[in-house]
Amino acid sequence: MSEEKKAKSGKELRWGVERRMEFIEFRLFWEGRINRRDLIEKFGVSVPQASADLGKYQEVAPENIHYDIRAKCYYPDKDFKPKFLNPDSDRYLANMLSLSSGIMTEEECWLYSIPSYDVLPQPRRGIDPMRLRKVVGAIREKLAVQVRYQSMNAPEPEWRWITPHALAFDGYRWHVRAWCHRGEAFKDFVLARIVSIRLTKEHDLDPTEDVEWQEFIDVRIGPHPKLTETQRIAIELDYGMENGELVIPVRRGFLFYFLKRMGLDIDPDVRQPKHQQIVLINADEVYAVFSRSEGNAS
Known part of the structure; x- marks a missing residue:
């Protein structure tokens, strides 16, 4: 050639x-x-x-x-x-x-004539890089780690063993998905609440046994039925819906965070349609899974 x-x-x-x-x-x-x-x-x-x-x-x-x-x-x-x-x-x-977040400088960015813009500020979560490194290393090496963790269910930080297998971002905070040796269940641990890490040990863990992490549920959303026809069309365009709905595959372990962030964890009639612009189309199916998935955060 x-x-x-x-x-x-x-x-x-x-x-x-x-x-x-x-x-x-x-x-x-x-x-x-x-x-x-x-x-x-x-x-x-x-x-x-x-x-x-x-x-x-x-x-x-x-x-x-x-x-x-x-x-x-x-x-x-x-x-x-x-x-x-x-x-x-x-x-x-x-x-x-x-x-806006400082992750990239203007020199690194491919944009040149950047239009005027702003981003709604969010409090930054303080994640210690050394502790994150140990957690990532434990995932890579398939190890259990002993962490001093501040749970909202306890007045003071406590030492506990966890075996991490994945990282997760809920839109606001980073979590580590891990097997909790104390509770004998897979749970979410907020990375910023890991106060310190001191020990590691081998621990056989099959991540596929974390059913709520492995399984997905199709969440079907659509415009609020009480919106006007033109308002519903605007919402369909806004979310890229087809035939009046959008199907979003969500991990079962993420369902709590997803519904909360989208404002779908409450009765849609509580707020006015112009504020509660989307609703769950398959609410019965989603809430049935939602009720089984609560209580995973630590």
Whole structure:
């Protein structure tokens, strides 16, 4: 195969080059322009390399891009169709969330002309990195760990043995899913409430025995029936519903957190339809599982 055909296929490009091709398309799609300086600043490549990358992109997708001599920038053509990038709104907005939380710096972010935005502040949960490292190590090595844990069911922290097998995020807090040796059951332990860790030991644990972690239930939600027709259509569009409903597979062990976060853990008639905009379509099935899954948090 000729080098030209390899370039056009895009499949033979090295990962580093293909990553820059994706960046070119990201900037063209979201920013509407790109120049050599963008590649130089983002990837630390030389001027000749930046020029070569843009030239290679023109070879791969000549119908996507054109150069404006006056502006010294490349612009997307009207029939622009990405070849390396899968345009994703969630990814674009996730960049903003990462910037807001400090996880990502502006230098690391692919966005350039960032629009004015803000994110509802949330209290940060203090998770000690050394304790997290030990928990992750215990999961990896399949060990039990002795943790000093502050449960809301006890006035003071207590030492207990747990065997962790997974990490879980409920939208607000990180938990570790583990076998509780004291309670002889799988439970959720809030990572920030692990005060200290002192011992480890071998312990045979089959994670597949954690039925509430392994099993999923399809939660079916739809617009509140008391909304007007146009309001229901707006909710369907907002949640990407099809035929008036959205099916969301949820782990049984997550059901408590999911219903609470979505405001579905209370009677939908308690609040006005404009505030309780969605309802459970399969409420009987979900609540039956919900009642069996309560009491797992520690």
